[in-house]
Amino acid sequence: MSALVIRGVRKRFGAQEVLKGIDIEAGSGEFIVLVGPSGCGKSTLLNIVAGLEQPDAGEVEIAGRVVTQVPPKDRDIAMVFQSYALYPTMTVRQNITFGMECRGVPKRQQAEAVARTARLLQIEALLERRPSQLSGGQRQRVAMGRALVRDPLLFLFDEPLSNLDAKLRVEMRMEIKQLHRRIGATMVYVTHDQIEAMTMATRIAVMHQGAVQQFADPDTVYNRPANLFVARFMGAPPMNTVAARLVGGERPVAVIGAGRPDEIRLPLPLQGGPPPGWRDREVVLGIRPEAIAEAGRRFGEEAGSFSTLEAPVEMTEPTGAETIVMMRLGGEPVLGRVAPDVRPAVGGAARFAVDTRRICLFDPATEQLIA
Amino acid sequence: MAEANAAALAPGVRSRLGRAVVYALLAGFAAFYLAPLVVVALNSVRTAQDIGATSVIGWPRALALDNFSRAWGSYCIAQSCAGIAPYMWNSFLLVVPATIISTLLGALNGYSIALWRFRGDNWVFGLVTLGVFLPEQMKLIPWVLVLRELGLTNSIGGLVLIHVVQGISFTTLFCRNYYVAIPPELLKAARIDGAGYFRIFWRIVLPLSPPILIVTVIWQFTHIWNEFLYGVTFTSGTQQPVTAALIALSVSVSEAPQYGVQSAAVLLAALPTLLVYLFGGKYFLRGLTAGAVK
Incomplete structure (x- = not known):
């Protein structure tokens, strides 16, 4: 009861x-x-x-x-x-x-x-x-x-x-x-x-x-x-949400800032390709700041659970327990959380590891979760 | 250098001068305002011969304190030679129940209007407080009819009824404005605890009320004690409150005017409200400003 x-x-x-x-x-x-x-x-x-x-x-x-x-x-x-x-x-x-x-x-x-x-x-x-x-x-x-x-x-x-x-x-x-x-x-x-x-x-x-x-x-x-x-x-800082495009067949990839010289391609570990009807369409990609860390961080044992990328660093906020990094991915502002002793130089580019298993995809029109 | 000094000094001198003018003006107004009280107080200890020989304005030659005992217990007012004592007693019989009942009803009204929102509550509040603005004279005839219907003409009970009903406007206004500052969560907590309308009033709201109850009691007490129009209109003879009897006292003088005794009677009649202000004044001010700063 x-x-x-x-x-x-x-x-x-x-x-x-x-x-x-x-x-x-x-x-x-x-x-x-x-x-x-x-x-x-x-x-x-x-x-x-x-x-x-x-x-x-x-x-x-x-x-x-x-x-x-x-x-x-x-x-x-x-x-x-x-x-x-x-x-x-x-x-x-x-x-x-x-x-x-x-x-x-x-x-x-x-x-x-x-x-x-x-x-x-x-x-x-x-x-x-x-x-x-x-x-x-x-x-x-x-x-x-x-x-x-x-x-x-x-x-x-x-x-x-x-x-x-x-x-x-x-x-x-x-x-x-x-x-x-x-x-x-x-x-x-x-x-x-x-x-x-x-x-x-x-x-x-x-x-x-x-x-x-x-x-x-x-x-x-x-x-x-x-x-x-x-x-x-939910979350402080909250989940990053950026516009992205879904491409690829069996191995779908999310492209942030498609067509730009600094576009970011994130392979998605989705079983059986992109959700039906979403291939080659615009989505909102959500990723928690803690799923973006300094390069070299291991997010999981299985292959393909993370990918590495390079992004320009705009600001860092050392909180003591971690360093919050504001970067640009394909032109979009995104927050990441790196180890406290990692202090990427502001204005320069740094390499980050992204836990691609934790990426969420949302419908830009209805704002509902699709994958 | 000397010039600079003078210039520096000038504002100080000017402000001290200004202050002196202000105090002189205030003292002048105070003296003007207090003059009648001083005359009455001085006359209350002068003999009739003393006043007759000079005028009502003058210093006492000797202290005639028996004016007070005569005014209290043996002076003749309208064929009855018992002084103002019985009328003082009448006033107490009138003021005490009227004050208590109107204050309690006002507290209950204020509690209902402020803390139990109901449809049309603002209208009810507006209608009740409308009574504050109605002149007494306007209500004389209606009260004549009501008292006659109820068989309460020429009785202290009738005056109590009038003052209770008319007092509700003020007491409700005071209490409601005090109770709106009580956080509504307190009532929610009490309702969940299982308390009903009267238990919440008795155990939670009333214990919070002394500041405003003191204000209402002082207000009602002085207002009803000093009230004259209804007393003189609806009662006569031995039923009169002291304010009405004082008039009878001044018109019943057939021989030489007894200004000394009359002055003493006036002071005695004013004593209860003076005492209430002396002992309750600070609570009165505190209560009036309570809730203003939160």
């Missing part, structure tokens, strides 16, 4: 259609991340799952029960908000027990539940403090505690880490992931940060303009993006 089913959900605010028919299904114990730029409808979708907003069409099912008409308190969910939404006049303990108080849970049981949750999140020392006396990270923990204490069917997170500083965000990211593994609950997590999506999710739903662009596991979303939006949204 699925822990959560979202079926054909539509929502309109005035003239603006913010959700255009969303279908998502989450298995029990999954960690689903809804990711997308601001305004893509991800928070509205989460509010609909929570019951804080009503969909115009479609339905929401939690643990096999259709809850579209059920008020939030009876959906057996817990939610963590971006601003934490801690009750400012209550102590941490009261914040955590408020939900149980509303449900008439006996005092002794409340105390046990608080003790258990506080131990799990290591906030025992904070229980008698008020939210204003806590740091951002501590508030975040208390907000988590308020959700955890209930042991709900479904956890909902609305950008819970975006108010934390970078270092704390990474720590809390790992903690939430560990927590998920330990308690095995189903979680739906909204974020605009594609790194959070990649690191935490069992499956990612990439949203844009009120529609799910791709719903798949992180590796698939990253390596085989369903369309150009996903390719450019």
